[in-house]
Amino acid sequence: MKLSGLLAGLDHHILQGDPEATSITAGTTFDVDRVMPGALFVAVPGHEEGGPGAVAPALARGAAAVVVDGSCVLPAGPADVCVVRVPDTRTAAAVVASRYHGEPGRQMDMVAITGTNGKTSVSYMVESVLRISEGARTGVIGTAGSRIGDELIPMPRSVLSTPESPDLQYLLGCMRDRGVGSVVLEATSMGLLTHRVDRTFVDVGIFTNLSQDHLDDHGTMEKYRDAKLRLFQGLCRHAVVNADDPVGAGISAMMPGAVTTYALDTEADYRATDLTVDAEGTRFTLHHDGRTYPAAIPSPGRFSVANALATVAACHVLGHDLPGLVAALEKMPQIPGRFERFTTATGTSVIVDYAHSPDSLDKVLGTIRGFAPARVITVFGCGGDRDTTKRAEMGAIAGTHSDLCVLTSDNPRGEDPEGILDQVAPGIESTGTPFERFVDRRRAIGFALFEAGPQDVVLIAGKGSEPFQIIGDQLLPFSDMATAREIAGG
Known part of the structure; x- marks a missing residue:
């Protein structure tokens, strides 16, 4: 594709070369190590694998063109290579990457989910109900990677729930080419703030909730909120929002006439009442447009019902049959790492959940306490190099919610694991609940399972389905569920 076509309509200045005579044949990338002859390299300031300092290596690897911003000092290079200056490289990257892949988001139903909690759960639910109710081929992009059904789409290792725009557009192109009709995408606050979701042509944007998290990235709750709200400022055609959340309730004013609401506690377009919760799941009555539908999901708790309402509302807005969607809810499989559970041979219930913020941990433990027949034992920690105020x-x-706590490492990253535990421990001590502490997460899980008796519930919180633990700059293989099953003997 000609570079001139990728740049059409963008504010840009040609520093050298001829965009009309330059063809991009090997994709776009921020990562200098992934530059191949014919690629377009976008020099994003601060990007670890690239940035302005990587322009010379990108040219040496055969980049056909380079996009830079005003901060870049250009090295000497081939005179025939096109160099383009733009006001903001991330904004430009989203446009050129989308165009290079033929704007794939326009050719599928696009659902993007933002909010502090529930993004991964809703993405799994949307995929499940569309597959179960209609046999639909649906793509999922998020925390657990990118897949079409059970088929993973291989990508370079990354811990980004929302991929950078060149990778995201590549994934969307792959999904379109493989016959996907709908895609559901986790849109994180940083993904929205850094323009990764731009030019994905979202049909339905879902807002789940807002609570304290990621203050290490945003500094204040106001900035964190505003990053989430970018999805509803021109990036999506229609919004599905949680009317029980004050932020969600305000989105209606941002998109008049294009908002559908769901709620448990307030009036909304989709509402749930008569909740009955046990260890196996939740039954409820769904209300919509003057009609009621008996419904059930294989996951306990009010938060799970809220996620189910968001799922049904979004799919119905896209034109799918409501009775079929509701019927599919009960048949959904467990979501990996989201209230995922098994029972040991001795009768202990083990639950693995991603809860890693105050709000999500409170909701998960409150739900467990509501049905636990005996003790609740909680294994958890807090991530390193992240918001310390929540520890x-x-x-x-x-x-408050547990009979015994086992404090351990989450993803310590660059911090001293013992130092993180030292910051969490005073909170447990203030409740008087007994606790043990083990930096080694496997040892902590083993201790909890050894201490648990029949009918006790062991919650392993914080990492969910993550297949690794981040210690220093290493991603070490580690699965909470696999570890718990191994220690429990199956």
């Missing part, structure tokens, strides 16, 4: 609060929440 003692999460300790207090765990202590």
Whole structure:
């Protein structure tokens, strides 16, 4: 594709070369190590694998063209290579990557989910109900990777739930070419703030909730909220929002006439009442447009019902049959790492959940306490190089809802693991709940399972379905569920 076509309509200045005579044949990338002859290299300031300092290596690897911003000092290079300056490389990258792949988002139903909690759960639910009710071929892009049904689409290892725009557009192109009709995407606050979701042509944007998290990235709750709200400022055609959340309730004013609401506690377009919760799931009555539908999901808790409402509302807005969607809810499989559970041979219930914020931990433990027949034992920690203000609060929440806490490492990253535990421990101590601490996560899980008796519930929180643990700069293989099953003997 000609570079001139990729740049059409963008604010840009040609520093050298001829965009009309330059063809991009090997994709777009921020990562200099992935530059091949014919590629377009976008020099994004601050990007670890690229940036302005990587322009010379990109040219040496055969880049057909380079996009830079005003901060870039160009090295000497081949005079025939086209160099383009733009006001913001991330904004430009989203446009050129989308165009290079033929704007694939326009050719599928696109659903994007944002909010502090529930993004992964809703993405799995949307895929499940469309597959179960209609046999639909649906793509999923998020925390657990990218897949079409059970088929993973291989990508370079990354911990980004929302991929960078060149990777995201590549994935969307792959999904379109493989006959996918709908795609559901987790849209994180940083993904939205850094323009990764731009030019994906979202049909339905879902807002789940907002609570404290990611203050290490955004600094304040106001900035965190505003990053989430970017999805509803021109990036989606229609919004499905949680009317029980104050932020969600305000989105209607941002998109008049294009908002559908769901709620448990307030009036909404889709509402749930008569909740009955046990260890196996939740039954409820769904209300929509003056009609009621008996419904059930294989996951306990009010938060799970809220996710189910968001799922049904979004799919119905896209034109799918409501009775079929509701019927499919009960047949959904367990979501990996989201209230995923098994029972040991000795009768202990083990639950693995991604809860890693104060709000999500409080909701998960509150749900467990509501049906647990005996003790609740909680294994958890807090991530390193992340918001430190929530650590003692999460300790207090765990202590309040548990009979025993086992404090351990989450993803310590570059921090001293013992130092993180030291910051969490005062919160548990304030509740008077007994606790043990083990930096080694496997040892912590083993201790909890050894201490648990029949009918006790062991919650392993914080990492969900993550297949690794981040220690220093290493991603070490580690699965909470696989570890718990191995220690429990199956």
